[in-house]
Amino acid sequence: xxKNATYTSLVAVGDSFTEGMSDLxxxxxxxxxxxxxxARLAARTPGFRYANLAVRGKLIGQILDEQVxxxxxxxxxxxxxxxxxxxxxxxxxxPGLVLGKLEESVERLxxxxxxLVLMHSPVRRGPVTERFKARWxxxxxxxxxLAARHDALVVDLYGARVLGEQRMWDADRLHLTAxxxxxxxxxxxxxxxxxxxxxxxxxxxxxxxxxxLMRRTGDARFARQHLGPWIGxxxxxRSSGDGRPPKRPELLPYEPLPxxxxxxxxxx
Numbered sequence: 001x002x003k004n005a006t007y008t009s010l011v012a013v014g015d016s017f018t019e020g021m022s023d024l025x026x027x028x029x030x031x032x033x034x035x036x037x038x039a040r041l042a043a044r045t046p047g048f049r050y051a052n053l054a055v056r057g058k059l060i061g062q063i064l065d066e067q068v069x070x071x072x073x074x075x076x077x078x079x080x081x082x083x084x085x086x087x088x089x090x091x092x093x094x095p096g097l098v099l100g101k102l103e104e105s106v107e108r109l110x111x112x113x114x115x116l117v118l119m120h121s122p123v124r125r126g127p128v129t130e131r132f133k134a135r136w137x138x139x140x141x142x143x144x145x146l147a148a149r150h151d152a153l154v155v156d157l158y159g160a161r162v163l164g165e166q167r168m169w170d171a172d173r174l175h176l177t178a179x180x181x182x183x184x185x186x187x188x189x190x191x192x193x194x195x196x197x198x199x200x201x202x203x204x205x206x207x208x209x210x211x212x213l214m215r216r217t218g219d220a221r222f223a224r225q226h227l228g229p230w231i232g233x234x235x236x237x238r239s240s241g242d243g244r245p246p247k248r249p250e251l252l253p254y255e256p257l258p259x260x261x262x263x264x265x266x267x268x
Contacts, residue, residue, distance in 0.1 A: 002193055003193045003194075004193065004194060004195060005192065005193050005194075006045055007045065007048070007077040007078050007115075007192065008045055008048060008049065008077050009048065009049040009050070009074070009076035009077045009251060010034075010037065010038050010041060010048075010049075010050050010051075010076055010077065010078045010079075010080070011050075011051045011052075011053065011071045011074050011076045011078070011079050011080075011113070011251060012034035012050075012051070012052040012053065012054055012079075012080045013053050013054060013063060013067045013068065013071050013079060013080065013081045013082075013083070013105075013109070014054040014058070014063060014081060014082040014083050015055065015057060015058040015082070015086055016054070016056035016058075017032075017054075017082055017085075017121060017175070017176075018032065018033075018034050018052065018054035018080065018082050019052070019054040019055060019056050019246075019247065020032020020033070020034065020035060020052075020181065020247075021056055021170075021174075021175040022170035022172065022175040022176065022177065023176070023177070023178045023181040024178075025257075029247070029257060030247075031178075031181070031257075032181050033176075033181040033182070033184035033188065034052050034054070034185075035052065035256075036181060036182060036185035037185040037188050037189060038050040038052075038254050039254065040185070040189060041254075042253075042254035047253055048253065048254050049076070049251045049252055049253055049254065050248060050251070050252070050253075050254040051071070051074060051076075051246075051249065051251040051252070052247055052248040053066075053067040053070060053071060053246045053248075053249065054067070054082075054246060055067075055244050055245070055246055056244065057242070058083070058086065059083075059086050059087050059090075060083040060084045060086075060087055060098055060102050060105065061098075061101045063101075063105065064101050064104055064108075067246075068081075068104075068105045068108050068109060069108065070249075071109060071112070071113075072108050072109055072112035072113075073112075075112055075113065076113050076114070076251060077113065077114040077115065078113060078115045078116075078117060078192065079109050079112070079113040079116050079117065080117045080118075080119070080188065081105060081106065081116065081117070081118055082118070082119045082121060083105070084098055084101075084102050084139050085121045085123075085136070085139070088132055088135040088136060088139060089132065093135060095135070098139075099139070099142050102142070102143070102146070103142075103146060106118070106146045106152065107150070110150035110151070110152060115152075115153065115192070116150065116151075116152040116153070117152065117153045117154075117155060117188060117191065117192070118143050118146065118147050118152050118155070119143075119154065119155045119156075119157055120140040120154065120155070120156045120157055120158035120159065121136075121157060121158060122157040122158060122163035122164065122168075122176065122180070122184070123136060123164060124164060124166060124168070124169045124173055124174075125164040125165070125166065126173075129164075136158065140156075140158060153192070155184075155187050155188055155191045157184060157187060160183075160187070160200070160201050161201070161203070162183070162201055162202065162203050163176075163183065163184075165204055167204060167207060168180040168204075183200040183201075184200075186198060186200040187200045
């Protein structure tokens, strides 16, 4: 990997992780690691262009059908592709189908960009981790195979202990906090051969102990506000991304979105 290379364009492809949930901005929109990365790249390259095609809730087949060809047609310097984890959470998960869709996505994107970036997605440590661990690690092993075959980069977020910390995850327990997204942006920045700003793997300060009542209250709130609606969507075949367009559908010179104070500071 060339050190301190110049990148002139970035297209981000994927689901809610790449859309930016739950890095919430004052106007109610989401920023996220891809926007943060784009802001930093734009600050060092005048005229830098950026598109973010990711939409929450998308399965890898939907990413392939709705985003991949659009991203490939843009022919950017860098494409990031993160998908498949939503599929592993489904009761009727079909690994052959999912891995095949992921492989087709990589095969279309790799020749259409200067550098393809894949990831081992971060996951929150807890009871769910053990239930899905085998599925996740099989997915990540296949991503490594694809990367080796297509000369893509792999950013191992799953292997970073700090990103599994419960404090790195929002109240919905599915999406990273603002600090988590900041660390992911730094991880991709470094993987692209750019000068590190800090250690994105640095551990958090020891957490203060929480009492039994506080933990049970938090569990009840999570079940009411997040788990229940998520199960309801699964039972009815709906998705949180149904009918939602990508927030940055065109490859245009980078500009912070309204309310995106953090990205404005990166560009300043």
